Amino acid sequence: MENNELKQKVLSQAASAKDASRALAVMTAQQKSKILLAMADALSKNAKDILFHNEIDVEAAKEAGLAAVLTDRLTLNEARVNAMIQGVRDVAALKDPVGEIVEDLKPAQNIDVKKIRVPLGVIAMIYEARPNVTVDAATLCLKAGNAVILKGGSEAMNSNRILAKIIYDSAVAAGMPAGAIQFIDTTDRSAVTELLALDKYVDLLIPRGSEELVNFIRKNTLIPVLSHGKGLCHTYIDKDADLKTALEIAVNAKCQRPAVCNAMETLLVHKDVAAEVLPAICKLYSEEGVEVRGCPLARNIIPEAKEAVEADWSTEYHDKIISIKVVNSLDEAIAHINKYGSQHSDAIVTKDKSAADKFLAQVDSAGVFVNASTRLHDGSVFGLGCEIGISTQKLHARGAMGLKELTTTKYIVRGQGNIRK
Incomplete structure (x- = not known):
């Protein structure tokens, strides 16, 4: 496709989404839920077709030498489909945030002022490798009254294309405004620049x-960006753990799905329990095929570990690799995490409530957990149905993002001829 032709195509899709967003914004909760349930039924009916097209992408990824843990992100199976x-059905059943009264103000001027929740308008998703995002993003955006533009990665093109077609056709048939879901069907990277x-x-x-993708987008657009952030997650095993x-949490956080953003990359262990914890955890990691890298104090206890260098403490591996550091105190663990x-x-894993409370208060992260795996930071786990991402920003949303995070607010003011004097 020629550059000018591609530019016009993307522009046309964005304009169509904008038009559709205005109609979508005033749809009732019942109308939107009907659309989502139709999408879920269509996905279920076409599950075999989805798996067939996904297998094409997976085989191409393997032939191209994509790392196994990254291929896992790309892979759909019956359970994942x-x-x-189910995520679509769960979102359909959730309360519609649009129209919610956030504040009901009674100012002295005898006017009625309400702050209400409204859709954002048009949301564009640019994503790599994960075909489920095609469905999750469309589902959440539609329920929150937004049109959505989807630009997936080339490695998942066959999967994304079939998923987008299924949900679009079924949604329009159920009453969705035409154009409310836009799939940019090209592997040409310049489409991102145009968008x-x-x-x-x-x-x-x-x-x-990837971090590279997020940084590129931030530097090259005037559109407000809400990024699904880098996941360099820690677990601290306290002296009173x-x-x-x-052990169960440390294995789950690292090994269940090591390529995802809420998988643990660094394990911190208090010096008073290191001699007991480290040999046991290393045995379990060895059974799971995890490469262990350790600080000097850790390697004194587990000499089979590789030497951890400075860069390891700031590396998101997306792989079966773990960095382990022995710390002298809770304060040192908190300082390491915040750095x-x-x-x-x-x-944090601990039986000491005061230590847990201090960790919760002082660790500056979107999700802070006590005696629970970081893998639990997920929209479906939190009851959001599914999620559009996990934000590490502090504005406009932070943490797992569901329906409310895809809305904004406006003031509705009703008067009786009131003027300002």
Whole structure:
């Protein structure tokens, strides 16, 4: 596709989304839920077709030498497709945030002032490798009254294309305004550049992918960006931790899905329990095929660990690799997390309530956990149905983002001829 032709195509899609967003914004909760349930039924009916097209992407990724843990992100199986469909149904059942009265003010001027929740308008998603985002993003955006523009990565093109077609066709048939879901069907990377220039049409841009992708988008657009942040997550095993609990959490946080953003990358262990904890956890990591890198104090206890260098403390591995550091105190653990972490998800394992409370108060992250795995930082786990991402920003949203995070507010003022004097 020629550059000018691509530019006009992306512009046309954005303009169509803008038009559709105005109709979508005034739809009732019942109308939107009907659309979502139709999407879920269509996805269920076409599950085999979805898996067939996904297998094409997965085989191409393997032939291209994509790392196994990254190929895992790309892969859909029956369980994942069923979870995706259930996420759509769960969101359909959630309370519609649009129209919610956030504040009901009674100023002295005898006017009625309410702050209400309204859709953002048009949300653009730029994402890599994860075909489920196609469905999750469309589902949440539609329920919150927004049109959505979807630009997935080339590695998932076959999966994204079939998913977008299924949800669009079924949604329009159920009453969705035509154009409310826009799928940019090209592997040409310049389509992203064209999309970034459309600040007159797009109200919010959400990138989900590598740190390089997020940084590129931030530097090259005037559209407000709400990024799904880097996940450099920590677990701290306190001196008063229950050993069994600590081991279970440390294994789950690292090993369940090591390529995802809420997987643990660094394990911090208090010096008073290091001699007991480290040999046990290293045995479990060895069984899971995890490469262990340790600080000098850790390697004194587990000499089989590789030497951890400075760069390890700030590396998101996306792989079966873990960095382990022995710390002298809770304060040192908190300081390490706040220095090297990405403000995503961090956990403490302890039976000491005062230590837990201090950790909760002083660790500056979007999700802070006590005696729980960082893997739990997820919209579906939190009851949001599904999520559009996990924000590590402090404005406009932070943490797992669901329906409310895809809305804004406006003031509704009713008077009786009131004027300002």
